Amino acid sequence: MATDDLPETFHVTTDEQLRAVSNLTRHRIMAVLRFEPATITQIAERVGLAKGSSSYHVRLLERAGLVKVVRTRKVRGVTERYYAMAARSIELPDPGAGQPDVLMRNAVADLEASPADAERYVRMAHLRLTEEQFxxxxxxxEALADEYRELSDPSLPDVSLAFALFRPAPRDQAKGDSK
Incomplete structure (x- = not known):
């Protein structure tokens, strides 16, 4: 199955799936598989893991249904498995009150791990918007992210885009938290 044939969205609904996707190493493995299938060896090289660790994390992702084997081939008597994402995107449930947002936590960890001298754009803006403007x-x-996802070419270097548009906690609630 080519990545073009994948379902559009995988909805994370179980605790097992949420635990699998919440781990930063597995998040990075899924990023490797985002555009093209890869073997355990290829995943290990790209993520910087030992093959055994890579295999362990891929098995957890596979058991949770987030990745799957899309093809196999025999290499010197050994069956080589190529893994791919189970869908083009993964939709996580909204975190409960007081729970960290897994997606943003992993995005920030990836940003912090990116080379300090690499080109990047990071900006935070505080706005005041009507409900309609929001x-x-x-x-x-979302449309801009979708537009550029369609332009993505697996032969080009990886680029990550993360954004969060939210209304912060009311000031009186935020003050109450600091007591």
Missing amino acids: AQLGARL
């Missing part, structure tokens, strides 16, 4: 901006950000 919804419009959210839709524009």
Whole structure:
């Protein structure tokens, strides 16, 4: 199965799936598999893991249904498995009150691990928006991400885009947390 034939979205619904996707190493493995299938050896090289560790994490992702074997081939009497994402994107449930957002936590960890001298754009803006403006901006950000995802070419270097549009906790609630 080519990555073009994948379902659009995989909805994380079980605790096992959430635990699997919450781990930073498995998050990075899924990033490797985002555009093209790879073997355990290829995954280990790209993520910087030992083959045994890579195999362990891929098995957990496979058991959770997040990745799957898309083809096999015999190499010197050994069956080589190529793994790919189970869908083009993964949708996580909203975190509960007081729970960390797994996606943003992993995105920040990836940003912190990126080379300090690499080109990157990081910006935070504080805005005051109506409900309508908030919804419009959210839709524009999603459309822009989708537009560039369609332009993605597996032969080009990886680029990660993370954005969060949210309303912060009310000031009185935030003050109450600091007591």
